[in-house]
Amino acid sequence: MSGPAHPQLADRADTFRRAQLLHLRVGAAALFGFAALGVVLESLHAFKAPWYLGVAGETRRFLFTLAHAHGIGLGLVNLGLAAALPLLPGRLPAAASACLVAGTLLVPAGFFAGGLYAHGSDPGLGALLVPPGALLVLIALGLVLRAALARDGG
Amino acid sequence: MELVLFFVLVGGAAVLLVRGARAAVAIALAAALVAGSAAAAVAWRARDEARRAAAAAARAPLPAPVADRGYVSSDACRACHPGEYASWHRSFHRTMTQPALGAAVRAPFAGETLRSEDDGRTYRLRREGDTLWADISGVGARRVPMMTGSHHMEAFWLAGARGNQLVEFPFTWLFDDARWVPRRDVFLVGTEYSKQPSTWNRICVECHVTGGVPGFDATLTVPQSRVAELGIACEACHGPAAAHVAANRDPFRRWSLHTSGAADPTIVNPARLPPPRSAEVCGQCHGIACPPDGWLQHGLGFRPGDALADGKPILRLASLGASHCRAQIAADTSFAPSRYWKDGMVRVSGREYNGLVESRCFAGGALACVSCHSMHDSDPNWQLARGKDGDGACTQCHATIGKDVAAHTHHAPGSTGSTCYNCHMPETTWGLLRAMRSHQITIPRVQDDVNAGRPNACNLCHLDRTLAWTADALARLWGTPAPALDADQRGTAAGALYIARGEAGVRAIAADAAAGHAAMAPFLVELLDDDYSAIRYTAVRSLRTIRGFADLPYDYVGTEESRWAAQREARARLARQPGDGVPIPYSRGEFERLAAQRDETDQMFLAE
Numbered sequence: 001m002s003g004p005a006h007p008q009l010a011d012r013a014d015t016f017r018r019a020q021l022l023h024l025r026v027g028a029a030a031l032f033g034f035a036a037l038g039v040v041l042e043s044l045h046a047f048k049a050p051w052y053l054g055v056a057g058e059t060r061r062f063l064f065t066l067a068h069a070h071g072i073g074l075g076l077v078n079l080g081l082a083a084a085l086p087l088l089p090g091r092l093p094a095a096a097s098a099c100l101v102a103g104t105l106l107v108p109a110g111f112f113a114g115g116l117y118a119h120g121s122d123p124g125l126g127a128l129l130v131p132p133g134a135l136l137v138l139i140a141l142g143l144v145l146r147a148a149l150a151r152d153g154g
Numbered sequence: 155m156e157l158v159l160f161f162v163l164v165g166g167a168a169v170l171l172v173r174g175a176r177a178a179v180a181i182a183l184a185a186a187l188v189a190g191s192a193a194a195a196v197a198w199r200a201r202d203e204a205r206r207a208a209a210a211a212a213r214a215p216l217p218a219p220v221a222d223r224g225y226v227s228s229d230a231c232r233a234c235h236p237g238e239y240a241s242w243h244r245s246f247h248r249t250m251t252q253p254a255l256g257a258a259v260r261a262p263f264a265g266e267t268l269r270s271e272d273d274g275r276t277y278r279l280r281r282e283g284d285t286l287w288a289d290i291s292g293v294g295a296r297r298v299p300m301m302t303g304s305h306h307m308e309a310f311w312l313a314g315a316r317g318n319q320l321v322e323f324p325f326t327w328l329f330d331d332a333r334w335v336p337r338r339d340v341f342l343v344g345t346e347y348s349k350q351p352s353t354w355n356r357i358c359v360e361c362h363v364t365g366g367v368p369g370f371d372a373t374l375t376v377p378q379s380r381v382a383e384l385g386i387a388c389e390a391c392h393g394p395a396a397a398h399v400a401a402n403r404d405p406f407r408r409w410s411l412h413t414s415g416a417a418d419p420t421i422v423n424p425a426r427l428p429p430p431r432s433a434e435v436c437g438q439c440h441g442i443a444c445p446p447d448g449w450l451q452h453g454l455g456f457r458p459g460d461a462l463a464d465g466k467p468i469l470r471l472a473s474l475g476a477s478h479c480r481a482q483i484a485a486d487t488s489f490a491p492s493r494y495w496k497d498g499m500v501r502v503s504g505r506e507y508n509g510l511v512e513s514r515c516f517a518g519g520a521l522a523c524v525s526c527h528s529m530h531d532s533d534p535n536w537q538l539a540r541g542k543d544g545d546g547a548c549t550q551c552h553a554t555i556g557k558d559v560a561a562h563t564h565h566a567p568g569s570t571g572s573t574c575y576n577c578h579m580p581e582t583t584w585g586l587l588r589a590m591r592s593h594q595i596t597i598p599r600v601q602d603d604v605n606a607g608r609p610n611a612c613n614l615c616h617l618d619r620t621l622a623w624t625a626d627a628l629a630r631l632w633g634t635p636a637p638a639l640d641a642d643q644r645g646t647a648a649g650a651l652y653i654a655r656g657e658a659g660v661r662a663i664a665a666d667a668a669a670g671h672a673a674m675a676p677f678l679v680e681l682l683d684d685d686y687s688a689i690r691y692t693a694v695r696s697l698r699t700i701r702g703f704a705d706l707p708y709d710y711v712g713t714e715e716s717r718w719a720a721q722r723e724a725r726a727r728l729a730r731q732p733g734d735g736v737p738i739p740y741s742r743g744e745f746e747r748l749a750a751q752r753d754e755t756d757q758m759f760l761a762e
Contacts, residue, residue, distance in 0.1 A: 132187050132191065
């Protein structure tokens, strides 16, 4: 016989649902945004933009490519997490979601900003955002791993 | 703007962390992110500014960029032609002129002190970060901002006093010897010949850079030189590429050209030009020329694909009197002997186009530099195209000979005597302290070479044979008419004759050819005390290839006393050990008799 859900359980379901929705949205947005960046980069190739393709643009080209690849990759990670959340045997702390979302912003955006203001073979200031972003992603993935390895119902 | 974007991203990430978790750990992470990023940003900016200031200082004394002639630089070419860029990047053309910075410099600049006999000053060399400096006695610290050469030696340039003048540094670093030598001692130049220090802006800017403009003022004393690019880059051979770059931003145009295989009219491809016009692209620098009036102010108007005769006419010995530079040439009695053999064949390296245009093969209209050379598909050393480093270069036209080379050469197949280059392009030009191949493709005839005062191809191998022996062989095997020879030419081995009686250029070439010829050792020992340092250098280099002399101590720019001592030591070694092979008759008296006949009324300088 089914009855009204326990308030704590309802809260957890709501949190769970919100986390799923967050990663779905962040993942879709990242995929859209960085796929669009890919189209822009291809166009820069097609039209031989010297700012992008010249030797002086080598660092920029490399960093933009990294931004594109990491943005797409992290977008897929977010979508994967949204899909995998119901399967996790352990509880995923809210900090894991926050770290992953912040990392999804910092890593590709850091590469992009670093490329935008590249000076010769040196990236711009934005590249400094990549290491903390990577650390946040790593923390998030560690927490996901911990939840995945937890005993069922833990 | 960069800082704003940076902190927007940091702030955004911090908000995401705090709002997402609202836990102490998330807040701590966000705080650490903001504080750490801010500190790192400050440190980064400070380092960045210092590096930019250092880079600007390093560039300061170099020629300013040409911005108004349609050049885009090799950087732009690389984007679409990475393979060609890479092959050019490996070449010594690229590094012909470079900023003298950091690891690009092979010379030590590690505190060594050199003394110049020319100006009596001492030069203490040092590095300061990436830049090179010379502390010059009586002058002070002077920056050494630029260098020429990267293949055999490095020459350096000092920042001058007028405009962006660059003045010849009085020493050159030799790679093979890993040592400094006085600048004049890398040239074949007589001790009494006055060779003034060069000004880069007046001479080298013409060919050792791309799109060089000397930029002298009206009095021709103060230069503000500009270059499209240091070194000999893409646009030196393909022409200014701004229009090409602009046109090819259109991807449909590019695809259309790729699929049709048609030439792109917006750029010059020497391989697609008619052979004579293609050769002119190389000839703009690899030829003896007199630049047009006004070039010291405005640079050259010649561009690849143009007729060289219009923009930078080549000077051939036969028509020097008709040149627009005839007045200058007439005033310089050494002009012709410094550049040509008596019959008009060019005798200095780097002027191969002059040799080519005098060749019968060229007159046929099918031969160009790219018939044998390639910038993009070759070893950087001689830039011979794949398959053209042997007889293949000649047999691509002379196919009948190629079917049985030995029947034509009368030498064993595969031997040096059966190699087309050795007989038809012998090493009778001089430059960079070595003999190099003539690019005037000729048929060996003793009479021609005797008339021109030049070693002949056969006797550069058969040094132990007389010219008469060679003439007999040529007559017997190829029907060549017999030459008129004097008694010494009939009776003395050509190698001995070239060294004993030859003028400086001949002695240098013969000394180079004598490497590995044990029978030539006594004659090479004689040259250890030659007046010309370049000859001494070549003689000892060849002597050290002969058994018993590899460790002979000798400094070709040392004092006379030290050279005499080394010569005595070499003579003692000659006396102690029998030479390998058949000896060439040698006596001091006979050598001195022949040496007294040398034609050296004028001091010589070969203008390589």
